[in-house]
Amino acid sequence: xxxxxxxxxxxxxxxxGRRLDRAARAGFPATCTVLTxxxxxxxxxxxxxxxLLPSVTLASVWFWSLFRPSSMPPPTVFGIGVLMELxxxxxxGVGVLTLLLAHGIAVRWRRFLGQQGFAVTWLVFMPVAxxxxxxxxxxxxxxxxxxxxxxxxxxxxxxxxxLYPVLAIPLAWLHRAFAEADAD
Amino acid sequence: xxxLSIPARQALSKLTLPVLVVAAFxxxxxxxxxxxxxxxxxxxxxxxxxxxxxxxxxPLGAVNASIAEAGNLMHLRSENARLRQxxxxxRRWQTIALALDAENARLKGSLNWIPDxxxxxxxxxxxxxxxxxYARAALLAVGPNHTVRKGQIALDERGLIGRVxxxxxRTARVLLITDLNSRIPVTMETSRARAILVGTNGARPxxxxxxxxxxxxxxxxxxxxxxxxxxxxxLLIGTVHFSQSGVPEVEPFALLQRLEIVRIFxxxxxxxxxxxxxxxxxxxxx
Numbered sequence: 019x020x021x022x023x024x025x026x027x028x029x030x031x032x033x034x035g036r037r038l039d040r041a042a043r044a045g046f047p048a049t050c051t052v053l054t055x056x057x058x059x060x061x062x063x064x065x066x067x068x069x070l071l072p073s074v075t076l077a078s079v080w081f082w083s084l085f086r087p088s089s090m091p092p093p094t095v096f097g098i099g100v101l102m103e104l105x106x107x108x109x110x111g112v113g114v115l116t117l118l119l120a121h122g123i124a125v126r127w128r129r130f131l132g133q134q135g136f137a138v139t140w141l142v143f144m145p146v147a148x149x150x151x152x153x154x155x156x157x158x159x160x161x162x163x164x165x166x167x168x169x170x171x172x173x174x175x176x177x178x179x180x181l182y183p184v185l186a187i188p189l190a191w192l193h194r195a196f197a198e199a200d201a202d
Numbered sequence: 203x204x205x206l207s208i209p210a211r212q213a214l215s216k217l218t219l220p221v222l223v224v225a226a227f228x229x230x231x232x233x234x235x236x237x238x239x240x241x242x243x244x245x246x247x248x249x250x251x252x253x254x255x256x257x258x259x260x261p262l263g264a265v266n267a268s269i270a271e272a273g274n275l276m277h278l279r280s281e282n283a284r285l286r287q288x289x290x291x292x293r294r295w296q297t298i299a300l301a302l303d304a305e306n307a308r309l310k311g312s313l314n315w316i317p318d319x320x321x322x323x324x325x326x327x328x329x330x331x332x333x334x335x336y337a338r339a340a341l342l343a344v345g346p347n348h349t350v351r352k353g354q355i356a357l358d359e360r361g362l363i364g365r366v367x368x369x370x371x372r373t374a375r376v377l378l379i380t381d382l383n384s385r386i387p388v389t390m391e392t393s394r395a396r397a398i399l400v401g402t403n404g405a406r407p408x409x410x411x412x413x414x415x416x417x418x419x420x421x422x423x424x425x426x427x428x429x430x431x432x433x434x435x436x437l438l439i440g441t442v443h444f445s446q447s448g449v450p451e452v453e454p455f456a457l458l459q460r461l462e463i464v465r466i467f468x469x470x471x472x473x474x475x476x477x478x479x480x481x482x483x484x485x486x487x488x
Contacts, residue, residue, distance in 0.1 A: 056251070059251070059255070059330050059331070060255060060258050060262065060330070061255055061258060061259045061262055061263070061328070061329055061330055061331075062262055062266075063262070063263070063266050063460060063462075065459050065460075067331055068331050068333050068334050068335055069335055071334065072335060091215075091218065092218045092219045092222045093218065093222065095222075096222050096225065096226070099226070100229075103240075104240070104243055104244050104247050105247070105334075106334035106335065107244070107332060107333060107334035107336070107337045107339065108334055108335070108336065109230065109233050109234075109240075109336075110229045110230060110232060110233030110239075110240050111226045111227065111228075111229035111230030111231075111232075111233055112230065114222075114225075114226040114229055115223065115226040115227070115230075118219065118222055118223050118226060119223070121219070122219050122223075125219075154335075157230075158336050161230060161233075161234060162336075162382075164382065166336060166382070166403065167402060167403055167404055169404070170335050170336075170403070171335065174335055
């Protein structure tokens with residue numbers, strides 16, 4: 019398993035059950051993100067529901083990149099980005115790029131952010147969400163060669179910021195429940 | 203698993219992110235070069251997820267309906283008074299409409315008018331918003347043995363909502379008239395002048411390219427035009443409303459924000475359809 023090489027020493031034999039358990043723990047962040055994404059697409063009939071998908075995806079990727087980067091590696095972020103583009107009818111590549119950049123920022127700053135409280139992670143996330151909304155707006159405009167009305171993109175940036183605590187509090191609880199020794 | 207030295211592993215893990223960022227740009231180019239790939243992948247994904255959302259749609263619809271019902275109960279009295287008034291008003295209009303209908307039939311009879319062929323339609327449930335942040339569209343569950351084709355016309359009980367743009371095995375995607383890519387030939391009902399209805403992704407599409415000497419009027423009804431053979435004539439779309447900056451926009455009759463049940467009409471129109479996959483391109487103008 020990934021990570022095992024880092025800790026030499028005696029450990030219990032990797033039985034099937036133990037391996038399954040490890041795989042479930044390792045795959046939990048990605049599965050959780052994908053399920054949340056699919057739920058946002060369910061027919062709730064809320065006006066402006068389409069904005070939920072990019073906001074929720076960004077918040078989820080940010081959270082797991084910050085607290086469990088070994089379970090949210092760049093290839094997983096790439097896959098989640100492609101799924102977001104397909105579900106959200108974004109031009110290909112736009113969602114992938116914004117998510118990868120957000121992931122990069124989270125991983126780079128996690129030493130600092132990990133020591134701070136929840137409020138600081140949230141405060142740092144807000145400009146990241148605004149930047150992601152702006153970047154995807156610019157990219158879509160450049161790819162479609164059209165000036166798009168900025169209303170929904172602004173809404174997307176604001177919604178990501180507002181939704182983060184709503185998403186992060188249950189995720190933090192799940193994170194503790196599914197705790198795994200994470201060395202990075 | 204291949205055993206690599208620790209520095210090599212660290213170098214590799216540092217490289218993944220930049221390589222994937224470059225891959226994202228590659229994906230953008232691919233999406234630009236070949237739009238069919240994304241469309242196919244989306245329809246395959248929709249076909250897989252469509253049945254799940256269709257199952258979810260019923261309980262969620264019931265919940266929404268009961269919430270709306272609770273809201274209605276609050277305003278029962280005032281609503282009742284308003285409806286009584288409106289009913290009286292509509293009764294007057296009904297007599298006028300019936301008289302005009304009879305007169306119209308008589309006149310058509312005396313002119314040997316060729317009647318428009320009746321259109322077939324199927325009714326489908328909207329299972330998901332297929333638009334996202336930068337597009338306006340709806341995903342319909344049409345069942346495995348459907349007859350829905352690209353270019354067919356979608357209406358709700360009030361007016362035009364759009365055209366079918368993508369068809370999968372179980373689902374179909376309808377591009378709404380408010381979408382940025384939507385262009386619809388329309389007629390202004392009083393002046394009979396032609397114009398184009400252009401979607402802006404906002405709630406109200408814009409009216410453009412009307413002839414010189416004609417000005418759209420506030421409250422004027424807009425209907426489809428049979429020009430370009432993409433739509434039958436005289437399908438209701440909405441009413442003209444001038445925005446604050448003086449741009450004529452159209453307030454759609456259809457409840458585009460809350461679509462639930464949609465009828466898809468087959469008028470046999472083949473004028474302008476979106477280009478298909480390369481191997482079977484549709485004849486006609488683009």
